[in-house]
Amino acid sequence: MAWLLWNQAVLTFHQLGVARVIWEPRPLGKSGFRVGPQLSNGAQIILPNNTGFVQATQRWSLFDPPNFTAVIEMGTEEDVKFANRNNISFLAVTGTHGTITRLGKFNGIEIMMRKLNSTVISKHPALGGCHGILQGKYGIVSDQFVSMRMVTADRAICEVSSSGPNSDLWWAMQGAGHNFGIVTSINSKVYDMPDGGSWSYETYVFSHDKVGTSVSTMFPKFTEPFRKLTCNVAGTSQIRFPIGRVSYNANAQRALMDTFAQIIGPDSPFNVSQALFEGYPMYGVNAVPDNATAFPHRRDNQLVTVAMVNIPNPELDAQAVQIGKRLRQSLQNLYGFEPWRLKRPKELKTKYDPQGRLGYYTPILCESC
Numbered sequence: 001m002a003w004l005l006w007n008q009a010v011l012t013f014h015q016l017g018v019a020r021v022i023w024e025p026r027p028l029g030k031s032g033f034r035v036g037p038q039l040s041n042g043a044q045i046i047l048p049n050n051t052g053f054v055q056a057t058q059r060w061s062l063f064d065p066p067n068f069t070a071v072i073e074m075g076t077e078e079d080v081k082f083a084n085r086n087n088i089s090f091l092a093v094t095g096t097h098g099t100i101t102r103l104g105k106f107n108g109i110e111i112m113m114r115k116l117n118s119t120v121i122s123k124h125p126a127l128g129g130c131h132g133i134l135q136g137k138y139g140i141v142s143d144q145f146v147s148m149r150m151v152t153a154d155r156a157i158c159e160v161s162s163s164g165p166n167s168d169l170w171w172a173m174q175g176a177g178h179n180f181g182i183v184t185s186i187n188s189k190v191y192d193m194p195d196g197g198s199w200s201y202e203t204y205v206f207s208h209d210k211v212g213t214s215v216s217t218m219f220p221k222f223t224e225p226f227r228k229l230t231c232n233v234a235g236t237s238q239i240r241f242p243i244g245r246v247s248y249n250a251n252a253q254r255a256l257m258d259t260f261a262q263i264i265g266p267d268s269p270f271n272v273s274q275a276l277f278e279g280y281p282m283y284g285v286n287a288v289p290d291n292a293t294a295f296p297h298r299r300d301n302q303l304v305t306v307a308m309v310n311i312p313n314p315e316l317d318a319q320a321v322q323i324g325k326r327l328r329q330s331l332q333n334l335y336g337f338e339p340w341r342l343k344r345p346k347e348l349k350t351k352y353d354p355q356g357r358l359g360y361y362t363p364i365l366c367e368s369c
Helices: 006-016 053-057 081-085 101-105 167-179 208-227 236-244 250-263 314-327 331-335 339-352
Strands: 003-005 022-028 032-036 044-046 067-073 090-093 107-112 145-152 157-161 181-188 274-278 303-307
Touching (some): 053 067, 053 107, 145 167, 167 181, 167 339
Parallel strands (some): 067 107, 090 107
Antiparallel strands (some): 003 032, 022 032, 044 067, 274 303
């Protein structure tokens, strides 16, 4: 239960527009009252003048951060419904790594989800994986979800799965979930670590002027032994697929890096920015049909990220945004090019969030939003 000074609470909650706060006339010394804002005993309200507010709202990047007027640290999934019940703008926060420019337009409360962090491992064996070097065997992380509990925009707590009554919502949650609800728990497959936990990882780093040489020299050296193996119907694609399907166009990559190098020259305020090109095995990812989820990049063999980095400064921030926009993918790139992939999420948005309550992170706009 939260304890706040009377004058602080009245001012803050009036600004937030909270109309259904329960005030109990139990004095806290001579100057305060006990506040019970319909939250669980494990929940906590943190205001800007409270100790811990800076830490609770601190982000990985200082670029154009959201404006939080209060933080509600959730104790249970019932607490998640509080903000929407009172028609307050809210943003669910876990890792604070989001740097999308739209976040700077947000003004409201932070829903901190970090207390909902318990993990229970079932006795039944299952598979698992993530978006990375293991996806060639297991697929992407959302492919491992069995079911999830979530709070939707209309404050309903529901469990969604591929075979449940909300199977259309299940489809959307795997790739565009931040537009449809706040997840409070996930039932996911896991897998025992193979080979007794022994593994290795090699990283090769080279400058942009060595791109062509590195590709033409290093790749054949490592792939040729596999190409010389006798064909095997059951195993050839699994051996070659993670390597052979990842095909860099060295000339195109060099042209991009030359342009990027001009932006991040020695005297540039963006000289520590990065352009990342990643390629991972695809066999496990492609084992799931392309239209099975809202995830649009299942057939992509490359992950490309341009990270603009500069000291906090409004003018530099604006320049960085303009540079990023020239290189950033459009909304169609973000959610896929196929017309059906753009149409279906929009229809589901109209069904599950017609007021656009969940619309501060790569939003999908419905007709009425």
